[in-house]
Amino acid sequence: AVVSTQSTGSGRWHTVVTGVCCCHGNRPERTFHSETEVLFRELTEDVISWYVGTGEPFDKAGGYGIQGKGAVLVEKVSGCYSNVVGLPGSELMVQLRDYLSKEE
Numbered sequence: 001a002v003v004s005t006q007s008t009g010s011g012r013w014h015t016v017v018t019g020v021c022c023c024h025g026n027r028p029e030r031t032f033h034s035e036t037e038v039l040f041r042e043l044t045e046d047v048i049s050w051y052v053g054t055g056e057p058f059d060k061a062g063g064y065g066i067q068g069k070g071a072v073l074v075e076k077v078s079g080c081y082s083n084v085v086g087l088p089g090s091e092l093m094v095q096l097r098d099y100l101s102k103e104e
Contacts, residue, residue: 010043016062016084020092022099030099034088036079038066043073 015035022030056070057063064070066077066084082089 009040010048011040013037013039014062018083018086018088020088020095022096024100027099027102030095032091032095034080034083034091036077036081036083036088038074038078038084039076040073041075047073 015037017033017035019033020031051057051064051069051073054069056065056068060070064073066074066081077084080088080091083091
């Protein structure tokens with residue numbers, strides 16, 4: 001599955017979407033999502049085989065870890081890098097600050 005994901009994504013854009021729900025006490029839930037576009041480089045079979053051989057992609061939701069060895073697979077990121085890693089940190093900070101400043 002990992003090899004298939006990387007070979008079909010070679011040279012193409014894909015979208016990483018992360019959904020977040022904030023809840024605290026009696027406050028109503030606050031939900032939001034973040035979308036980031038990622039462009040894979042043109043990947044050769046040798047590069048894909050090397051990456052799979054590192055073992056890194058097997059515990060990653062998208063089959064690659066942009067914060068690790070998988071960074072060499074990526075040509076460009078449009079949007080929030082931390083969203084691709086796993087959580088849109090800057091957007092979460094803004095949302096939490098607003099959410100927690102509201103009266104219950």
